[in-house]
Amino acid sequence: MVATARVPVSSSGTRAGDDVAVGTVATDAALRPERLTSGRFPTGPGQALVASDRAAALGVRVGDEIVVGRAGDTVTARVVGLTRSADDAALLTWPDLARLRGDTLVSAVVVGGGATPADVRAAGLPDRAGVTSAEDFLQHRAQELTRGVDAVSAVLLGFAAVALFVSVLVIANTFSVLLAQRQRELALLRCVGASRQQVRRSVRTEALVIGMGASTLALAVGTGLGHLIVTVVHAVAPGAPVGEAHVAPAWAVGGWVLGVLVTLLASVVPSRRTTRIEPLAALRPLGAVDPRTVAGAGRIGLGLVLAAGGTALLALAAVVHSLPVMLLGGFASFGGLLALGPVVVPACIRAVAAPLGRLGGAPTRLAAANACRHPRRTAATAASLLVGTTLVTGLVVGSASVRGSVVGAMDHDHPVDAVLSSSRPLAPEVAERVRGIDGVVGAAPVRGTTARAAGLGEVTVLGAPGGSLARGAPAYARPAAGTAYVSPALLNEMADQRRIRLVRDGRAVTLRAEPAPGVDGVYVASAELDRLGGASTRAVWVRGSDGRSDADDVVAALGSVARASGADLSESLSDRAYVLLQLDVVLYTVVGLLSIALVIALLGIANTLGLSVLERGREHALLRALGLTRGQLRRMLAAEAVLLAVVTGAIGIAVGAAYASVGVAAVIAPAVPDTGVHVVVPVGQLGLVLLLALVAGLAACLLPARRAARTAPAAGLALE
Structure with missing residues (x-):
């Protein structure tokens, strides 16, 4: 029997309350979900389990007695074990709980021993009673708790979508750099008779092959990691509520197809740009890339419109407390920021590099010039990191503000x-x-x-x-x-x-x-x-x-x-600690999931920097021939990576904090009108985000800088 009663519970004259939740515990070990902290499980009437926190408040230990129920209708049971149950303060066997007739509500009957739903129906049940399998019952209860929404799957899919978006940016940027390096080769193909469609088809076929191989490898590695995680959890915590690892065929095929499609989509724009190369370009020597290149006027105009409109919607959302308006304003303003990236990111890098150039010398000035030489490439590389840092900052600031409002509400109710x-x-x-x-x-x-x-x-x-x-x-x-x-x-x-x-x-x-x-x-x-x-x-x-x-x-x-x-x-100490623990668990879980997007973005920075080192091999050799030492070359590449990572991280922190402030005003403030809410900016945590961006930038440049420094000037100048 799965039943609950809300009745007084006391021990040795100390009362735990007049409306305490008391549930049932099964005598069959196969039907017990509870976990013991001490003692044993009840084997019959007159025995009880008590939640550890309530046992501490009552001063109850294993072997003591508790009195459950109201005057004239009580049950005395000996405590035989303590449990971490968070739903019920005490658990009795069904014969004892059935004696509390007026206060007991039966919600389900669980049948073990391999019985099927047909066997239970044949035993005779009330007309209103229904019979379901254990699997269907658990699924129904999960839907009740989440109001018909699989919240865990929705959250995980949301973070997967963020990681997917960041991956698209990284893949597209990588294709752009690769095709820029092969400009002479592709132009020569056009000279010997290849049409634009053939060049475009070759690039997209290459993307298809890469996507198929990468998706197959990712599916194998992901499946293996999933099984490894479940195995480790079972070994470390045998009682943890974790089932066996399995991969649904539909999800596996869907993930593989999605990976291939994402790679293909990421190659569309670079391949179209490739077909615009004129055959005569192969006959001209490679010139320096114009550092003054910026995004087109149309793109800048669109970015300004989106940024201004989105900002206006965010301001409106903070006034009218509207979540849909806030989301619309956030998407619009962030889209405008991405569109303005080729202008904003290089400008910020120049502003930061100006004072640092006097301290770091020529390597830092060269690094700033290199970072700003290809504004679109720089903005595309920064976009993936910008998404991650904005989301992490928004979450950290929003969580700190929510925590502050929750603590304020608890202080108001329980000072x-x-x-x-x-x-x-x-x-x-x-x-x-x-x-x-x-x-x-x-x-x-x-x-x-x-x-x-x-x-x-x-x-x-x-x-x-x-x-x-x-x-x-x-x-x-x-x-x-x-x-x-x-x-x-x-x-x-x-x-x-x-x-x-x-x-x-x-x-x-x-x-x-x-x-x-x-x-x-x-x-x-x-x-x-x-x-x-x-x-x-x-x-x-x-x-x-x-x-x-x-x-x-x-x-x-x-x-x-x-x-x-x-x-x-x-x-109120126990309630306060429980609420704060839940907030911390949610924060750490979400930050951990969002960190995947940050890792992908930082891999993109390392990938782009490595490809640009190959592209600028002759340039680096010329700098070495003019007197730049290996150490200075390594410092130049390190400064370039750090400037990009830190500037992008700072922009993401500023934007994320602004979004969190609007979210607090639009969503959180109306929920706590009595105590009010204030935006809390955890400077230490945000500083840690910026520090991690700096360290990641340094780590991203290690291999490319080592490769560039090991190339002799004569060998580098001989590169075609």
Whole structure:
């Protein structure tokens, strides 16, 4: 039986809550998805599993007893094991959970032993019940959880599309460089009678052969890596929920065909440009390429229109909070930036190289000139890296901003990480014991008393210790004179929600009532608390560290102190740690996937630089003959690669941060109107992105620079 009940759970008088999720655990090992952290699985009624975090809060260990259910309808079970289950606080066998008749909801019945759906139907079922196989059931539950969308596949396909787009840019740029190097050869073919169509067909046939070979190799390597990853996961973590590796034939064929088509498409523009070569070009000596070459006026005009229109749409999206408008503006403005690349990227390289040229000398100035000599090639090489750095930066800035907004919302709802409270006075050493817990950065005793309030009966009245321990500086941390900060639960029960009258032993104070989310009881200024009299330590506020300790261990230690002192513990540390962990997992996963696009882009830079070294062999030999040393030649090529990588990375960081700012204003801000949201720019992480671009640029030039430096000047001048 797969069933759930939401009932009170307690142990030794300590209550975990009045609405705690309790589920079922199978006695058949083949039907159990849970993973133990200690103890064993239940074998029959009267035995239970408890989630590790709830066990810590209750002070429950293996061998202790828990009471589940409401008065008159309870179950007492002995804890035989602890589990990492995040859905249910406790797990009982079906006979025990069935005793909680009024609170139990059965959602499914799982049948083992090789039974088929037909066998189960023959056993007799209610009219409303349906029977499905385990595979169909799991697929249906996955669709329910994702609202009919295979989210994992969608995310992976999205990143595959980004990597594919970057690959197209790299392949197209490589073909452009290769065909530029073979200009004399292709022109000679035209001289001896080859038509334009024949030259174009030869280039595209070459692309087809390369695409088929590369796709076959990629399919084999990818399949092997997939099997290797699954094997390693099974060996390292045998209990990990990872199935067997397999490749669907349709996906394999589709991937192979897509690889071939992408290679063909990437060769279209370079092959068309090749057919424009006049036969007489073969009879002329190769001249230097004009460094003043820029993109055509039409391309620049289109880029300006797209950039201006996209920027206007992004500004509109930030005002009207529209996601479709933001996406349209992003695509348009980024398309405009790519169109303007032959103008923007060389201009930025010149601007950066001007001051560096005085420091790096002639090699740096030559590197800047080489990088700007072919603006279209430079822009095409930079485009792939620009896509990757823009996406990574947008994700990092957006995630940091979302994290900040989530933390702000949690601070607003739960300003105090944990509170130990009691209706009786607490001993002074309780706060000292709390301060000694590893992971606690501060603890302060809170004075309080009890008083009667109209319509509420007896309530706990507290005087806050100040705002140093509270997150977000809530108003009730430093109560103003004449004001009472009341928890929302009490405020909703008051007939007059504007004022509250507190009476104790004939002493009365009337205060203005203000809501105080995230607290229990009533908080007043110290003067009003003294006027009521009888104040003593009734609570301890606790501030936990941010990410420097395990929240479960801190909660467990606080629970021990609370039980020993007869206090109740309410905390938000575990929820805070869980939410932040999920945000970090998402960030690291997406950054890891986007890194594939960055790796492809950096390989493109290395490939282009290597081909350009072959193309400029005579030029390098001439520089060597004029006195340029091998070290200076290597520095020149290194500076060229670093300039391209760093400038492109800086542009991508600036554009990505701008896109993330618009995304925060358009999408995130409307979701948190109470706490607001601000754009957070993690300078350290973005600096790391730029540093990686610099290191990658240096790595990309190692082999080409070594090859160029090893070529003797005489041999280089003899190259045709």
